Amino acid sequence: xxxxxxxxxxxxxxxxxxxxxxxxxxxxxxxxxxxxxxxxxxxxxxxxxxxxxxxxxxxxxxxxxxxxxxxxxxxxxxxxxxxxxxxxxxxxxxxxxxxxxxxxxxxxxxxxxxxxxxxxxxxxxxxxxxxxxxxxxxxxxxxxxxxxxxxxxxxxxxxxxxxxxxxxxxxxxxxxxxxxxxxxxxxxxxxxxxxxxxxxxxxxxxxxxxxxxxxxxxxxxxxxxxxxxxxxxxxxxxxxxxxxxxxxxxxxxxxxxxxxxxxxxxxxxxxxxxxxxxxxxxxxxxxxxxxxxxxxxxxxxxxxxxxxxxxxxxxxxxxxxxxxxxxxxxxxxxxxxxxxxxxxxxxxxxxxxxxxxxxxxxxxxxxxxxxxxxxxxxxxxxxxxxxxxxxxxxxxxxxxxxxxxxxxxxxxxxxxxxxxxxxxxxx
Amino acid sequence: xxxxxxxxxxxxxxxxxxxxxxxxxxxxxxxxxxxxxxxxxxxxxxxxxxxxxxxxxxxxxxxxxxxxxxxxxxxxxxxxxxxxxxxxxxxxxxxxxxxxxxxxxxxxxxxxxxxxxxxxxxxxxxxxxxxxxxxxxxxxxxxxxxxxxxxxxxxxxxxxxxxxxxxxxxxxxxxxxxxxxxxxxxxxxxxxxxxxxxxxxxxxxxxxxxxxxxxxxxxx
Ligand code: SF4
Ligand code: SF4
Numbered sequence: 300x301x302x303x304x305x306x307x308x309x310x311x312x313x314x315x316x317x318x319x320x321x322x323x324x325x326x327x328x329x330x331x332x333x334x335x336x337x338x339x340x341x342x343x344x345x346x347x348x349x350x351x352x353x354x355x356x357x358x359x360x361x362x363x364x365x366x367x368x369x370x371x372x373x374x375x376x377x378x379x380x381x382x383x384x385x386x387x388x389x390x391x392x393x394x395x396x397x398x399x400x401x402x403x404x405x406x407x408x409x410x411x412x413x414x415x416x417x418x419x420x421x422x423x424x425x426x427x428x429x430x431x432x433x434x435x436x437x438x439x440x441x442x443x444x445x446x447x448x449x450x451x452x453x454x455x456x457x458x459x460x461x462x463x464x465x466x467x468x469x470x471x472x473x474x475x476x477x478x479x480x481x482x483x484x485x486x487x488x489x490x491x492x493x494x495x496x497x498x499x500x501x502x503x504x505x506x507x508x509x510x511x512x513x514x515x516x517x518x519x520x521x522x523x524x525x526x527x528x529x530x531x532x533x534x535x536x537x538x539x540x541x542x543x544x545x546x547x548x549x550x551x552x553x554x555x556x557x558x559x560x561x562x563x564x565x566x567x568x569x570x571x572x573x574x575x576x577x578x579x580x581x582x583x584x585x586x587x588x589x590x591x592x593x594x595x596x597x598x599x600x601x602x603x604x605x606x607x608x609x610x611x612x613x614x615x616x617x618x619x620x621x622x623x624x625x626x627x628x629x630x631x632x633x634x635x636x637x638x639x640x641x642x643x644x645x646x647x648x649x650x651x652x653x654x655x656x657x658x659x660x661x662x663x664x665x666x667x668x669x670x671x672x673x674x675x676x677x678x679x680x681x682x683x684x685x686x687x688x689x690x691x692x693x694x695x696x697x698x699x700x701x702x703x704x705x706x707x708x709x710x711x712x713x714x715x716x717x718x719x720x721x722x723x724x725x726x
Numbered sequence: 727x728x729x730x731x732x733x734x735x736x737x738x739x740x741x742x743x744x745x746x747x748x749x750x751x752x753x754x755x756x757x758x759x760x761x762x763x764x765x766x767x768x769x770x771x772x773x774x775x776x777x778x779x780x781x782x783x784x785x786x787x788x789x790x791x792x793x794x795x796x797x798x799x800x801x802x803x804x805x806x807x808x809x810x811x812x813x814x815x816x817x818x819x820x821x822x823x824x825x826x827x828x829x830x831x832x833x834x835x836x837x838x839x840x841x842x843x844x845x846x847x848x849x850x851x852x853x854x855x856x857x858x859x860x861x862x863x864x865x866x867x868x869x870x871x872x873x874x875x876x877x878x879x880x881x882x883x884x885x886x887x888x889x890x891x892x893x894x895x896x897x898x899x900x901x902x903x904x905x906x907x908x909x910x911x912x913x914x915x916x917x918x919x920x921x922x923x924x925x926x927x928x929x930x931x932x933x934x935x936x937x938x939x940x941x942x943x944x945x946x
Pocket of ligand 2: 338396398402417
């Protein structure tokens with residue numbers, strides 16, 4: 300990010316243009332349907348937030364350099380080159396006004412994967428020096444300190460001590476040959492330490508061996524959010540190195556949607572080779588344990604519940620049924636939100652939006668979509684499987700004085716675990 | 727030039743040149759896309775990219791999501807009417823089939839002319855609705871470029887002149903048919919250089935998005 304220039308930005312964009320991108324740009328008919336699926340447009344009513352419009356500089360570059368017609372037009376001076384000024388203007392659209400939620404890609408009639416292109420567009424933005432301060436800060440901390448929020452391993456070890464006090468369970472750090480290597484997001488370590496305790500109890504009951512690496516415990520990947528593949532690669536490599544060193548079978552991505560996309564789908568492509576281990580989201584792991592009969596719960600939640608699907612799980616990850624299977628085990632009064640599952644609306648904070656203070660106002664506007672979904676339901680508790688969604692939901696609900704607690708699915712399951720005989724006292 | 731000479735010219739050299747430009751242009755554009763290639767996905771797959779690609783080619787013919795459909799109902803419905811109409815008009819009108827037979831050597835059953843006539847009226851109305859939306863709806867006004875209007879015009883003209891020739895409106899038949907063929911020539915020449923290309927590239931786009939989603943186990 301240091302020597303960012305327009306030229307570097309354009310080069311980075313060039314590298315991103317592949318056959319799918321060309322097919323997508325070729326196919327767009329400016330019908331505007333993608334806008335109607337994007338919460339930044341629906342909630343603001345401002346057409347600049349039309350998903351495909353957020354890609355305009357990249358589209359022109361493609362046209363000018365990768366099509367015969369475009370090259371001729373450029374020679375005749377009929378299309379203008381990308382300028383720094385233009386990219387600066389687009390920064391707000393590409394970062395503040397997009398959570399990479401993937402809804403636009405689901406509805407485009409010609410089949411354009413706009414989200415795929417927006418992820419690519421950010422490479423050019425970052426390389427040209429047009430990325431938000433907040434994200435640059437998070438990325439720098441991730442590289443230097445190993446966590447976008449600056450959480451150090453001592454903070455994690457302190458949490459582990461609390462878990463030990465509360466549950467009597469040891470957090471197994473750096474254990475070789477474990478079944479699972481559990482990753483965490485800084486957000487969880489700081490805001491939701493219950494998650495770590497929940498994992499410890501569930502995996503203990505299931506009799507699985509697991510570990511947390513002190514060298515690579517952070518799951519989120521700021522390099523992907525900001526769009527710097529070199530950094531993204533470096534961050535993934537740390538996790539891969541730790542997993543290979545500890546010879547684990549499966550890496551468990553935490554309750555965080557973008558972290559899952561980063562390690563599960565982008566990871567191997569970033570480092571340029573397939574992983575020797577598996578990557579699963581915690582919700583997938585829990586559902587597998589359920590299927591194997593290793594997840595034993597008792598009692599049902601009395602509250603009226605709903606589930607907020609994290610975008611990256613449903614639309615970019617194909618994890619739709621698993622959380623519902625799990626919720627069935629512990630709930631009796633469950634209602635789905637309108638548009639739930641694959642088309643669930645984004646909370647408004649993903650894709651780096653929450654790390655970018657400048658976007659705060661827009662982010663809280665985008666939350667209105669979630670609010671209107673919730674207003675129709677009248678639930679007592681919202682369950683989700685992403686710490687980032689959870690914070691956004693909590694903040695948004697507070698802003699609108701709606702008193703609905705938000706709970707992580709893993710914790711909810713842990714709360715219902717059948718208490719093992721030898722452990723002291725029931726919950 | 728007499729009307730007969732004009733017709734001769736239109737159905738002769740004019741359409742031939744247009745057809746040649748169309749075919750060559752189409753080829754260049756498709757090669758331009760495919761030449762770029764794409765990198766192999768190294769992540770452990772959860773489903774079949776092949777199946778996903780095929781599925782999405784079909785499934786995107788139908789609106790994926792109720793809410794988005796409601797929000798864009800006019801565009802979707804008018805878009806459907808016009809595309810479906812156009813498809814049947816191009817491929818199932820008796821004289822068109824005769825032309826295709828001449829080009830490819832075989833033919834297929836035609837739809838009765840009154841049906842095609844009705845579809846043409848519907849398609850014309852739908853296109854006017856879409857144009858009106860482009861000119862008035864704030865979102866579409868914002869997005870629309872000159873190219874959108876060029877594409878609209880060169881698609882609308884063959885429909886209109888075709889309809890007029892069939893009903894012998896305003897001008898002598900020879901002139902009308904000549905104009906109809908000339909407007910098709912214009913359409914063919916403009917086609918490879920504009921977003922009319924989506925007629926072919928949407929298969930590719932859907933294939934790409936569908937296969938990427940399929941490999942992740944995302945149903946589309
Ligand atoms: S929905 Fe697809 S075709 Fe329509 S404007 Fe958006 S990207 Fe273009
Ligand atoms: S990915 Fe989501 S937020 Fe981004 S443009 Fe598409 S619909 Fe809007």
